[in-house]
Amino acid sequence: MIDLTMDMEQYDCPFIATTDDYEVSFAAVHWEFDEGARELETRLVVEGSSQPTLENGLDALQSHPGMNQCDLFRKRGDTAFIRTVIEETDAMGVIRANDGYITGPFRIAEGSETWEVGFDDKRIAGDALSELDRNNEFTVESRDVLALDDCFDLLENADAAAELLEGCRDLSDVERQTLSVAADSGYFEQPRDATLQTLADEFEVSDTAVSKNLRRGERKVLRRVVNALESLDSSPAGRTR
Template identity: 55%
Template sequence: MLDVTMDMEQFDCPFIDTSADHDVSFSAMHWQLDTAAEQLETRLLVESPDRYELGEGLSALRDHENMAEYRLFSKEDGTAIIRTVIEETNAMSTITDHGGYITGPFLIEDGSEQWQVGFDDEATTEAALHDLEKGNEFVVEDRTDLSMEALFDTMRNANAASTMLEACRDLTDVERETIESAADAGYFESPREATLSTLADEFDVSTAAVSKNMRRGEKKLLRSVVAALDRLE
């Protein structure tokens, strides 16, 4: 299996058109492609810097000519959750015509969309990418050859991965920045290439404050690692 990540600009996609004209982004929470009906159903998280721009973007999306169904579940400040059904785009039909399948969530912002799609072999991948060029603009950002064993291993251990993800999200901005800076500076190398003093100078705080932020962040991450180990299959 070949897993391909693309930065895609479809010319007939409601989400791309809307994000190009308005300061909104879309993240897929659920998606289902109905090849018989030639439609894509999605549940999406919509985000914007402010409530007004969010409303303008949602209105434009709802009224798009390729929008078959639209439902607003919730809206608060700059965030909304929606359900949509859109007509199959040229890119979607090209992918399915070549036996391709979605392998990851969509992320749409600034008029482009990150696609993660899979194909069963190299020849099919090349044929699909060639046909995609006829009606779309895209850049292949990553191309990975995955074994079915590796794919199923990822699926089996999705809960463990989710545990780690939640721990990363639980970090405060200060904890995350401290740990990232420490890693980049070589604090965790052996021998160490950075010290608490050099990190304290970078953040303009005391060494005690840096140490405290580091230990808090490490504690959260280590707890999640232990929990994830228990859930690994």
């Protein structure tokens, strides 16, 4: 299996056109392709730089000629959850014609889209990329060749991966930033390259405040790590180690 991460600019995509004109971004949480109608149904989270920007972005999306249906499920502040139905784009047609498939959620912002696309054969992947180049702008950000054992490992341990992802989502912005700066500055190294005072100076808070943020973040992440380890131990792959 060839897994490609691509930065895609489709000229006929309503989402890309909207993010070109407005400071909004889209993240897909579910998608389904209708073979007969040649349409893509998608549920997405939409984020705007402000509430008025979100409103303007949604209006532009609904009025785009490539948008067949756009339903608003929920909206709060600068975030919305929508369901859309769009016509098959040129790039989607190329991927499908070459037996490609989506391997991860796609994200759209600032006029481009991140795609995770898989192919079963390297030659077919090359043919698809050549075809895509005719009517689309794209960059292949990464290219991974996954062996069959790796694919089974990913599938069998999806619960553990989801647990770790939830651990990251549990973190507040302050906790995430504190852990990130602490790791980058060597706070967790032995011996330490940074101290609580170093981190406190970075965030312009007291030693006590930065220590609390670190401990809260560590507790949240470690709790999820332990759960993920238990999930790994109970998986078929874990039991055979």
